[in-house]
Amino acid sequence: MTVNWNRQNFAGEDPEKHPAVxxxxxxxSGAVREIEFFRGEVGVVIAPEKCRDALxxxxxxxxxxxxxxxxxxxxxxxxxxxxxxxxxxQLFSIAGKMRFRLKxxxxxxxxxxxxxxxxxxxxxxxxxxxDLFGIxxxxxxxxxxxxxxxxxxxxxxxxxxxxxxxxxx
Numbered sequence: 001m002t003v004n005w006n007r008q009n010f011a012g013e014d015p016e017k018h019p020a021v022x023x024x025x026x027x028x029s030g031a032v033r034e035i036e037f038f039r040g041e042v043g044v045v046i047a048p049e050k051c052r053d054a055l056x057x058x059x060x061x062x063x064x065x066x067x068x069x070x071x072x073x074x075x076x077x078x079x080x081x082x083x084x085x086x087x088x089x090q091l092f093s094i095a096g097k098m099r100f101r102l103k104x105x106x107x108x109x110x111x112x113x114x115x116x117x118x119x120x121x122x123x124x125x126x127x128x129x130x131d132l133f134g135i136x137x138x139x140x141x142x143x144x145x146x147x148x149x150x151x152x153x154x155x156x157x158x159x160x161x162x163x164x165x166x167x168x169x
Contacts, residue, residue: 020042021042021044023061027054028057031046031047032044032046033105041100044102045104045105051102065093066091068092068093069115071089073088073125073129075088076133083106087112089102089103111138114140116141126143130146131147132148
């Protein structure tokens with residue numbers, strides 16, 4: 001691994017200068033939708049059809065080496081009608097001691113490519129997102145509910161889900 005950057009030598013004032021942003025713009029130029037900078041951490045919003053390829057690149061590129069998938073999560077933004085769901089990948093480069101966030105925005109029912117083939121630990125995280133948000137992951141080895149009963153109707157982490165649940169106790 002040839003990581004020649006880390007948290008100490010990336011000032012963070014200009015997220016465009018972050019090595020991962022530069023590399024993604026170079027290799028996935030048409031797919032990069034937005035650059036985000038929040039509390040000293042940089043992230044990129046990328047087109048859904050390039051999400052898995054970009055994650056593979058961030059992991060395998062020896063200059064970046066984002067080899068640890070810390071988390072995969074989702075957020076439902078119902079006020080955003082066109083693509084109301086974000087799927088968010090939290091990455092960490094152990095050698096570079098740096099976090100990076102890759103995010104994609106999808107529509108209702110749109111599939112996201114599974115990253116279980118890149119990080120085995122994504123298995124249950126993707127199942128949890130499927131179970132609680134209803135976001136399907138293409139090529140997932142065992143996509144089924146993980147927390148809710150298999151016959152449960154609805155997705156509890158969507159904003160339209162009733163706070164008190166659907167059944168009387």
